[in-house]
Amino acid sequence: MRFKHVFSIIGPVMVGPSSSHTAGAVRIGRVARQLLGRQPEEAEITLYGSFAETYSGHGTDLALVGGLLDFDTDDERIPEAFAEAERRGMRFAIKPGSGTMPHPNFAEITARAGGLEASVQGASIGGGNIEIYSLNGFDTGCSGYYPTLAISHEDRVGVLASITGTVSRSGLNIGFMNLSRKERSGAAMTVVESDRRPDEELLEALRKLPHVERVSVIDVT
Amino acid sequence: MRFRTLNDIAEICREESLAISELMILEQEKETGQPKEEIVAQMAGYYRIMKEAVRKGLETETKSRSGLVGGDARKVNEYASASEPSVGDWAGKAMAYALSVSEVNASMGRIVATPTAGSCGIIPGVFVSSQERFGWSDEKLVRGLFGAGAIGYVIANNSFISGAEGGCQAEVGSAIGMAAGALVELRGGTPEQAVHAVGLALKNTLGLICDPVAGLVEVPCIVRNGLGAVNALAAADMAMAGVRSVIPSDEVIGVMLEIGSKMPSEHRETALGGLAQTPTGRKLTEKIKAAKSSGRTSG
Incomplete structure (x- = not known):
């Protein structure tokens, strides 16, 4: 079962405009941040599929950066995430990738701080839900439904x-x-x-x- | 969860004399280990946010991020209050409220994804207008959301709820089905009638593509939410009248999966086809791109 319970259908509470491209993107960014375990100093984000085609209109870029700042999906600072990143001294680059990925809404993030590096590949599967495909290059992930x-x-x-x-x-x-x-x-x-x-x-x-x-x-x- | 299909839901509810919402609450308790009070309180918080979003979109001037849309909810609300809408006063209200929440969403305001942000207007539109109309308590509507959630859970796990995977039928279509089924329960229909309402509703959106102009959750998403709320009311009425979905609702969900899987990627949220690629759609896209590059630097 990809969707586990009632709040994966009704919810999350989020700032718009897209549950896949905004809320799901916040969560993928946040997974990278938490895997690193601290505020990243720099991050590289590569977008695939529908993420790459339509990211700027949905604020996917703001959402991913917001996630890297540890924002939750309903954080009203998401629209100003770039300015907040600058205040915290986090550099970031966002680019479209090519090739076929396992899901149409797919992102790859590498985040670094203090000599440490964390990398995540994840998909936004709808309704703000995510599926993480790889962590630090290992072929293992998580659903984000559980701690x-x-x-x-x-x-x-x-x-x-x-x-x-x-x-x-x-x-x-x-x-x-x-x-x-x-x-x-x-x-x-x-x-x-x-x-x-x-x-x-x-x-x-x-x-x-x-x-x-x-x-x-x-x-x- | 003890159910996988809408048929499972109808059967369990019949055997155990449960409403769909009661079954969902029981299963949620089991799945998460959280007590019922906590689960219901969380949902009550969500319903408050839905009502806030309805109000916000009607009281304040919402403009979408691109400037493409906004203010339509107020137009429809004023029209529905001042004159006699062809769909009737209350369907007019449902339509206005659904537009309102979707406009708040497009302005990067706070909403609840039901099941997605692109389709976040339909359930609040149906629920909040019906609450006003019938004088229902918040508690009743909060329970109703669990009913909607149970239906969405089945659709999501047997088909999809995102436009990128299955087109707009998966987003707006699912939301209409969820709202229709939940409304049947709220109005005193049986779980079986609720399940038929889902199938009736879904059949009307099968094949609907996701073709957002400039890739934004604005055109045509917002009007589809307004129209979707009216469809949900109609499907609930048909089911309450005793109309059955001749093709069982679970099979209709299977058809949604079949169609969505074969849908070209141009019609699954990429903005590479459909309304997004009409002459006007392309012109608007260019305009938004130009405004964006002159008005903002990118990271």
Whole structure:
């Protein structure tokens, strides 16, 4: 089921004009921001399909930049997102991409700050709902319906068990889970969608696990 | 969720003597683990925003970002109040209110996506005008939104609700179906009648393309919301009168999927066809582009 519950149909509350091109775009931008874990200093945004054709009329550019500033879909500062980005010193470039992507409303974002980089590929599937196709180049994503842990780690025996053990000890229920690696014994990413937002204590515990490099919380619910 | 199709909804409601809205609230509680009060309070907040948007568009001069549209809601509202609209006073109100919310949306104002922003006028148009007409409480209308949500949930998961995926039939069409079905419940019809209302409504928008001039949610989206609200009232009336959707509503949703999947990309929100590419559509697009590049620098 692509759409999970009643508020994915009635909702979100948002500033117009388009749920796909504005609200969904805010959320994709926000996923990139949260994956990075801090205010980006610079961002590159590539738009595909209908996003590329019609972005400026829908304020998709403002919305994506607003998301990178951690705005929610109903933030009335979205129309002034460019000015706010300038105030916060965030540089950004928006360009249309070519080629066929898995969805007509598709965006790729790379955000950087303090030597860190985060990248996201996501689609806006209608009604403000999104589908994230890849995180930091890993072939794994999330739906944005649930608070989500994105954990970068090495591909080693027992890492997944230690992650799920730590999560379960904190009392958090795992709804969906996905692991992807780039190569054997190389870098890997585990994505955990849970029923409530993970607390700081859990994040600290996860960060201390052997072979775990970075832990981000993505919450655009 | 225990239901996947509109038929599932009608069956469960019949067996358990539930209204569609009650079933949706129960299933939402189970899916999210949130208590009923919280869920209903969230929806009540959404309904307040819908009413605010209706009011805002009628009281203030809304101009869309491009300057292409605005003020039509007030025109229709004044006309519906001062003279006798051919569709009747209350359909005239529903039309004015739907236009109002869509105009607020086009001005980057605050709305609730129902199911999308492009179709955000239809449900508030039908709901707020019916509330005034029948003197219903806010609580009743908030419950009604859950009924609309249940119908939209089925359409979204079996077909689509975005213009980019399935054309305008997926956006405005879905909203009309949701509003029609919900209105049947609000007026005391059975869940089965509500389900028929959805099918009756959807058949009238099958094949509708998404062809926004200059890619904006303005022309023709806003008038389609106004007209959509009137269609929803009509479909609800047909179903209440006992008219059935001969092709079952779930099969109609399947047809929407079939048509949308075959729709050329020019007619799915890209502004590369339809009204967007008429001589006037192209001229307006050029004008908006020129105004934009002279008036603003890009990031």
